[in-house]
Amino acid sequence: MSGRIPRAALRRSAAIASLIALCSLVDSCDKKTAVVxxxxxxxxxxxxxxxxxxxDTPTQDSVFAxxxxxxxxxxxxLIATHDIYYAGPGEIRGMIFDYTRADRFEVFRRESGAFRPFKDFLINPSKRFLKGQADVFRFLDVPPPGPSEQYIGRGLVEGVGAADAxxxxxxxxxxxxxxxxxxxTGATGIRPDIRPLDSLLTLEWNAVPGAAGYWVHVYQLTNQGGEEIVFLPAGTTSYHLGDPLPAGGRILTYTTPINGLDYQVRIAAVDANGQLISxxxxxxxxxxxxxxxxxxxFPLGSVIVHPNRPILPPGEAEPSVLIPTSNPRLTISPTGATQHR
Structure with missing residues (x-):
């Protein structure tokens, strides 16, 4: 009969419509809304x-007669001074301390109000710390002249899209x-600060105005020497090696130091904008x-600390202030031992 649709055809059409609606629902559930x-x-x-x-901040190399x-x-x-740069004047240095599963990073610089990649390649880790489950990524940038530059990094994880990166x-x-x-300000065990120390040092320093945290690096100048790298939150101005970290702290690595060998202590302050300030x-x-x-x-960028310093018998002269090295022409002048000019 013309103009009449068989009931079987209607049922098939309804089933197809339901299937299309179900597929649309599944598709909408599979598509995640990207969070920007x-x-x-x-x-x-x-x-x-x-x-x-x-x-990039130069190290000043001074030449004296x-x-x-x-x-x-x-x-x-003083005869002359020379500024020694790691990269060059005006260049930006960056480090990412990563605690995720990312194996590479892309770094963006803000340009004309938007963040854009400033490199056409991805950054690979320069150092891995298995104990702290952390990787360190480094980069350099030559930005256009300006009063400040803003950056952000985004990691790449295998099998994970940008929305979840x-x-x-x-x-x-x-x-x-x-x-x-x-x-x-902590004891160094070296003249003029001859306070005795043991191998588990208590590090101390003056607070830096505007600091949101401190990176502390303690190491010994030998391949088998000890090393400890920790991040400490603002308000912390001392740290006893091996102690539990305060809330907000993080340890990257720790290896046992060699007893009696000098320590190098480097402390860096970072502000709330992620900028190294001191x-x-x-x-x-x-x-x-x-x-x-x-x-x-030339400055070493660190403080030398001598643990387990023996207490000398009465009347015995203190050893030379300058610390010898394996190179007979190179010695180290400890903090406060000579006037820095």
């Missing part, structure tokens, strides 16, 4: 990974160089490299 943070405009999920950036006793003395005259904090590098004046540079120890009539003096 309005602060950076990038897909991804915030993570605990830390991005730290700073303007050696006019008095061999090595630094009040009679010596771990993101770092936003980090901003200002136009100035990093201060090198973070003051270490470290133990010129406030730390210096290297002295001697020639025939001159010597070079």
């Amino acid at each position: 943070d309005p602060n950076d405009g990038l897909e991804g999920i915030p993570s605990a990974s830390q991005l730290v950036v700073w303007r 050696d006019l008095g006793a061999a090595g630094p003395s009040p009679e010596d005259t 771990p993101k770092t904090n936003l980090a901003q590098a200002g136009g100035g160089q990093v201060a090198m004046d973070l003051q270490y 470290y133990t540079g010129i406030s730390g120890s210096f290297g002295i490299f001697r020639s025939e009539t001159t010597y070079r003096k």
